[in-house]
Amino acid sequence: MRVGVLGAKGKVGATMVAAVEAADDLEFSAGVDAGDPLSALTDSGTEVIIDFTHPDVVMDNLKFLIDNGIHAVVGTTGFTQDRLDQVQQWLDAKPGAAVLIAPNFAIGAVLTMHFAQQAAPYFESVEIIELHHPQKADAPSGTAARTAKLVAEARKGLPPNPDATSTGLDGARGADVDGVPVHSVRLTGLVAHQEVLFGTQGETLTIRHDSLDRTSFVPGVLLAVRKIAEHPGLTVGLEPLLNLG
Amino acid sequence: MRVGVLGAKGKVGATMVAAVEAADDLEFSAGVDAGDPLSALTDSGTEVIIDFTHPDVVMDNLKFLIDNGIHAVVGTTGFTQDRLDQVQQWLDAKPGAAVLIAPNFAIGAVLTMHFAQQAAPYFESVEIIELHHPQKADAPSGTAARTAKLVAEARKGLPPNPDATSTGLDGARGADVDGVPVHSVRLTGLVAHQEVLFGTQGETLTIRHDSLDRTSFVPGVLLAVRKIAEHPGLTVGLEPLLNLG
Amino acid sequence: MRVGVLGAKGKVGATMVAAVEAADDLEFSAGVDAGDPLSALTDSGTEVIIDFTHPDVVMDNLKFLIDNGIHAVVGTTGFTQDRLDQVQQWLDAKPGAAVLIAPNFAIGAVLTMHFAQQAAPYFESVEIIELHHPQKADAPSGTAARTAKLVAEARKGLPPNPDATSTGLDGARGADVDGVPVHSVRLTGLVAHQEVLFGTQGETLTIRHDSLDRTSFVPGVLLAVRKIAEHPGLTVGLEPLLNLG
Amino acid sequence: MRVGVLGAKGKVGATMVAAVEAADDLEFSAGVDAGDPLSALTDSGTEVIIDFTHPDVVMDNLKFLIDNGIHAVVGTTGFTQDRLDQVQQWLDAKPGAAVLIAPNFAIGAVLTMHFAQQAAPYFESVEIIELHHPQKADAPSGTAARTAKLVAEARKGLPPNPDATSTGLDGARGADVDGVPVHSVRLTGLVAHQEVLFGTQGETLTIRHDSLDRTSFVPGVLLAVRKIAEHPGLTVGLEPLLNLG
Numbered sequence: 001m002r003v004g005v006l007g008a009k010g011k012v013g014a015t016m017v018a019a020v021e022a023a024d025d026l027e028f029s030a031g032v033d034a035g036d037p038l039s040a041l042t043d044s045g046t047e048v049i050i051d052f053t054h055p056d057v058v059m060d061n062l063k064f065l066i067d068n069g070i071h072a073v074v075g076t077t078g079f080t081q082d083r084l085d086q087v088q089q090w091l092d093a094k095p096g097a098a099v100l101i102a103p104n105f106a107i108g109a110v111l112t113m114h115f116a117q118q119a120a121p122y123f124e125s126v127e128i129i130e131l132h133h134p135q136k137a138d139a140p141s142g143t144a145a146r147t148a149k150l151v152a153e154a155r156k157g158l159p160p161n162p163d164a165t166s167t168g169l170d171g172a173r174g175a176d177v178d179g180v181p182v183h184s185v186r187l188t189g190l191v192a193h194q195e196v197l198f199g200t201q202g203e204t205l206t207i208r209h210d211s212l213d214r215t216s217f218v219p220g221v222l223l224a225v226r227k228i229a230e231h232p233g234l235t236v237g238l239e240p241l242l243n244l245g
Numbered sequence: 246m247r248v249g250v251l252g253a254k255g256k257v258g259a260t261m262v263a264a265v266e267a268a269d270d271l272e273f274s275a276g277v278d279a280g281d282p283l284s285a286l287t288d289s290g291t292e293v294i295i296d297f298t299h300p301d302v303v304m305d306n307l308k309f310l311i312d313n314g315i316h317a318v319v320g321t322t323g324f325t326q327d328r329l330d331q332v333q334q335w336l337d338a339k340p341g342a343a344v345l346i347a348p349n350f351a352i353g354a355v356l357t358m359h360f361a362q363q364a365a366p367y368f369e370s371v372e373i374i375e376l377h378h379p380q381k382a383d384a385p386s387g388t389a390a391r392t393a394k395l396v397a398e399a400r401k402g403l404p405p406n407p408d409a410t411s412t413g414l415d416g417a418r419g420a421d422v423d424g425v426p427v428h429s430v431r432l433t434g435l436v437a438h439q440e441v442l443f444g445t446q447g448e449t450l451t452i453r454h455d456s457l458d459r460t461s462f463v464p465g466v467l468l469a470v471r472k473i474a475e476h477p478g479l480t481v482g483l484e485p486l487l488n489l490g
Numbered sequence: 491m492r493v494g495v496l497g498a499k500g501k502v503g504a505t506m507v508a509a510v511e512a513a514d515d516l517e518f519s520a521g522v523d524a525g526d527p528l529s530a531l532t533d534s535g536t537e538v539i540i541d542f543t544h545p546d547v548v549m550d551n552l553k554f555l556i557d558n559g560i561h562a563v564v565g566t567t568g569f570t571q572d573r574l575d576q577v578q579q580w581l582d583a584k585p586g587a588a589v590l591i592a593p594n595f596a597i598g599a600v601l602t603m604h605f606a607q608q609a610a611p612y613f614e615s616v617e618i619i620e621l622h623h624p625q626k627a628d629a630p631s632g633t634a635a636r637t638a639k640l641v642a643e644a645r646k647g648l649p650p651n652p653d654a655t656s657t658g659l660d661g662a663r664g665a666d667v668d669g670v671p672v673h674s675v676r677l678t679g680l681v682a683h684q685e686v687l688f689g690t691q692g693e694t695l696t697i698r699h700d701s702l703d704r705t706s707f708v709p710g711v712l713l714a715v716r717k718i719a720e721h722p723g724l725t726v727g728l729e730p731l732l733n734l735g
Numbered sequence: 736m737r738v739g740v741l742g743a744k745g746k747v748g749a750t751m752v753a754a755v756e757a758a759d760d761l762e763f764s765a766g767v768d769a770g771d772p773l774s775a776l777t778d779s780g781t782e783v784i785i786d787f788t789h790p791d792v793v794m795d796n797l798k799f800l801i802d803n804g805i806h807a808v809v810g811t812t813g814f815t816q817d818r819l820d821q822v823q824q825w826l827d828a829k830p831g832a833a834v835l836i837a838p839n840f841a842i843g844a845v846l847t848m849h850f851a852q853q854a855a856p857y858f859e860s861v862e863i864i865e866l867h868h869p870q871k872a873d874a875p876s877g878t879a880a881r882t883a884k885l886v887a888e889a890r891k892g893l894p895p896n897p898d899a900t901s902t903g904l905d906g907a908r909g910a911d912v913d914g915v916p917v918h919s920v921r922l923t924g925l926v927a928h929q930e931v932l933f934g935t936q937g938e939t940l941t942i943r944h945d946s947l948d949r950t951s952f953v954p955g956v957l958l959a960v961r962k963i964a965e966h967p968g969l970t971v972g973l974e975p976l977l978n979l980g
Contacts (some may be wrong), residue, residue: 108443108450109365110885111295115360115452118489122352122468124678125624131687134615134651139658161624163676166620167666168629176661183673184662186653187689188614189947198353201676202461205353206453207360212947216447223367235621367921368868376932379860379896384903408867408921413874414910417919428918429907431898434933435861436704442809442866444922457679457702525891565914598933598940605942607977612842614959688843693952695843696943697850706937713857732855 001226002029002039004070005062006048007053008018009033012075012217019218026225030175038064048225052074059083062099066090071098073224075105075217088234098228100235104143107222108209109194110238113147115207116196123198123205127174130192131185145177146193151196152178156205247274248470249291249315249474251306252298254278257320257462261295262451267440271470283309293470296321304328307344311335317449318469320462332352333479343473345480349388350465351459353454354439355483361441362450365399368443368450372419376430376438384429389439390422398443492519493715494560495545495677496537499523502565502707506540507689509708528554540716541566549573552589556580561588563714565595565707578724581683588718590725594633595710597697599684600728603637610644613695615651615690617664621675621683630672634684641686642668669677684695737764739781739805739958741796742788742888744768747810747952751785754953761960773799783960785789786811794818797834801825808959810840818960823969833963835970840955843944844929845973848882849933850942855889858940860896862909866920866928870974874919878931880912886931887913 003020007013008031020028029045038061041049047078048071051061055078066070066087079101091097103111120126128151130144140148160179174181192211197204220238227241235241248265252258253276265273276291283306286294293316296306310317311332324332324346326334334423337340349355365371373396375389385393405424410417419426437456442449465483480486493510497503498521510518520534531539541551545568555562556577569591581587594600595610610616618641620634621653630638652668655662664671682701687694711730717731725731738755742748743766755763765779773796776784783806786796790813801805801822814836826832839845855861861884865879875883895914901906909916927946932939955973962976970976 009476032400041500071708079675089539098497106448107396107445108448110260111364111367111450112358115356115363115595117698118360119356122356122464124485125676126679129673129675135654137654137656139655139662140557145659161676162678164625165629165674165676166627169635169667169672171661172629172665172672173676174661174664176257181673181675182659182662183619183653183664184658185619185671185673185687186615186651186655186663187617187618187687187694189650189689189692189694189945189951191947197675197677198465199679200352202458202463203353203456204455204457204677204679205356205450208453210449210451210924211447212449212926213447216445216924218447219445221496242363242367243404271841314624370921372920372922374864374918374920379849380899382899382901384907385899390904406921407923409870409872410874411872412917413919414880414912414917416906416908418873418920418921419906419916420904420908422904426920427904427907428864428909428920429900429903430862430864430916430918430932431860431896431900431908432932432939433897434700434934434937434939436702441921442920444924447924449922449924455679457681461679489853500955523820596938597935598938601850601854605846605853608850608977609846612846612954612977620789623759642889690842690954691949692946692953693841693843693949694945695846696941696945698941698943700939700941701937703937706935709857709935732853732857 001025002027002045002047004030004032004041004044004049004051006032006051006116010052012052014051014147015100015218016221017216019222021205023222038187041070048073048228050221051094051194059086062087063090066094066097069094071228073221073228074099074101075221084234084236091234095202096232100224100228100231102164105217106211107223107238109143112194112196112207112209113150114239114244116147117128117154118149119198119205120151121158123200125199126151126181127181127183127197129183129185129195129197130186131190133143133190134186134188136186140175140177140182141184147196148180148182149176152180246270247272247292249275249277249289249294251277251294251296255297257297260460260463261297261466264467266271268309268467279347280349284317287313291315293318293473295466295470303333308334308335311339311342311344314339314342316473318466319344319346320466320472326454329448329479329481334399336478341477343477345473347477347483350462350483351456352468354388355487357439357441357452357454359484359489361392361398362395364443364450365396366403368445370444371396372426372442374427374428374430374440375436377381378435379431379433381431385420385427386420386429392439392441393425393427395421406418491515491519492532492535492537494520494522494531494539494568496522496539496541500542502542505705505708506542506711509712513712514626517523528594531560532558534589536560538563538718540711540715543602546648548729549576553580556584556587556589557698559584561718563711563718564589564591565711570643574724574726575717581723587727588722588724589716590714590721592728595707595728597710597713600632602684602686603640603700604729607640609688609695610641611723615686615689616641617671617673619685619687621676621677621678621680626676626677629671634672637684637686638670638672639665647709736760737780737782737884738777739760739765739767739776739784741767741786743786747787750950750953751787751956752828754957759843759955761825762828772906777807781805781964783808785960797822798825801829801832801834804829804832806963807964808956809834809836810956814870815840819969819971825871826968833967835959835963837973840973841946841959843956843978844878847931847942848885849974849979851888852884852885853941855886856893858935860934861886862916862918862932864918864930864932865922866925867923869921869923871921875910875912875917876919882929882931883912883915883917887915917938956966964965
């Protein structure tokens, strides 16, 4: 399989070039960065492209790729519903072309969300602890907030978490995200970590995801590259490519 | 829903009687123990029975229950394939009757196995750590051994765990269960705990189940009581009653 | 060593009677409860008493014990500074008599606080997570609040935890106890658990204490019984009896 | 304080140069690497040197440093008892000179060992789990083996871990290091992690150290640089510089 990289000189792009070159079953076809002509992709016979570029250019990239029947695995951010609708429209006109757009390629993070949703109906209590380096600006993390919303959705109709707290300090019981308490720890030395804790009579279930370095997106991108051709049309999120049925 | 308990005076049975009585949506209809006539179940209009009895009597119980159209949730042990075939045959003759036989009703344990199988194909490495009180006779635990086998099955065709260990002490790398290292910790103060650890580039995923007391089977049995009528015929294991599709 | 129990028919007292009887090196001398004469202790040659009674009676107990040269290990609550001063005064008049009064006999809890104080000066960041059953009324727990205060004291003069949080939800960053964030999780199935997390460049240190059942005070009380004679006078807290120098 | 670095162009040395330059209270005086004259240290008024060089040259370095009254913080390996005796002899002849030689500067690792030794006498059971990346050649890790030996030493005279294991698989119960079971996990994505688990009636205590990147030695080296002048003579290991009394 011939694989190209858009944004090939960016930090993430360069990591992906190296990863494609290191994979026995993939062949690196072309790297394109700002200023380079997109025709390098067609000239090199690229079958699948990895796009970690910028919201300003990604739509032009996708138009070109779809028109030329090159499948795209996209980690670039900034996809509004309008943009997704536009991509869908282009794909409708080009049967067989495939685009995957995912906000998070870390397989562990995707599985954590999936498992948390599956477990949610079967426990009385659920809380989330996320732990990150202290340079992080938002608390809770976007991933934790999203996980909490998904869990809350999966528990719809069930009684709320039991909680007899009657005296205490502000903040002790965490942030409330749709009824799910979320606790944010900021600690020098940490990278990005999340625990979803479930409890019922006599037992608890904990799903923990640890990102230990900045390359944890690599296996998920490679998995998407290998599977994208089996998923023509538009796919949002890595989850549909995993066999979680 | 009218619910009876077979083995009502045993430790587990008595716990289940109390749990049925405490549940708003269930009504305790009859408790039967050794020497009591099974007719107490039909006389009391029992719709679902919970059977935590003994391999010596459970088959007679099931024959009676199926004949009388009483659904059965069974935690009694000792079901060989021959016994399962016999139960299946009785059920074939009585459409609508439902029997669930499960070796483990702790929902957290069942979900741990299910999630571990789902995650298994997406990680380079997997190991299991189980931790129990020091009175336990077997190492690894039956649950850990079974989890390892299921994980190994789900990884079939993938490369083995990478492991460069070249010098070391016997036992450091754990027990090998179909290629999955399993480590058994025995510590005063613990009850029953299990961690399945997955790792790939830059990230790890950990699924941990803690049984903190001996009543962790209760929510799973009640869940089975409530859902059994929707699953006519023979069901083995709690998993098919959970919405894990 | 002949050991008696005051409050012998209470839940904790009865547990201690059983624990003394089970210990090879201790002999159970006498159990005294409300209405029983204290002379049963002197008549039985009791050398050390365990007192889990009530604030209303504990001072009278201690006066009698000190006067009669019986060492006392006291878990009864309600000791104000005035009460401690009074006990000290009685002990001053009776050289050799020994009284230990401790709010917490769980050795793991005591060690967690001790280690947390020792580690505190060497890390940039520290946070505390405490996890309890959902029937608990206060958040954070008294133990977590006290641990946070001790850690804050040990960090006096050091820069505060780094924290770039600029946007977020109320409560996400926990309760602030003297500059130490404390997060309180309430989950069905849990008993009493606490984690102190320290972080500095490239590494973290976590000290975790799990109380898994209500008898975790037993080993600490027995340790105090065995060592009290070596600590004449008044001792507050279990820590001075541990060799932590 | 004027601080120099020997082995300044090596990976560790370069990291230390950057760390000294980034510290407000330290001034980088001179970097010396293979082929550079040691006189650069005296010429630059260096007060403390950091030596991460090679067993072949470290003894000559130390002779020069001691003779010139420059304190030395040494992470270079290969110190036999003979070498330590020689350094001691040089220091005896030069009162006021200070040399610290440490095999491990990660404060979390040093504290883990210290706390484990302190806790050891108070628990019935102790086991160690160490978790590393799968490229590691030895199992258990040197740190885990050393921790186990220290814990075993601190438990001398106590009964062995209770363990009723009667049937099982080879290796399940880990490696035996002086009676302490040690379990080695090897998982892609991990760096270097260690847990010491203690258990007694109703409670457990866990001390966990996570090294998340290769720079976790930096804070310990800087701490040693700041404190070495207060510790004239030879100090082995970082522990004596921490206030753990």
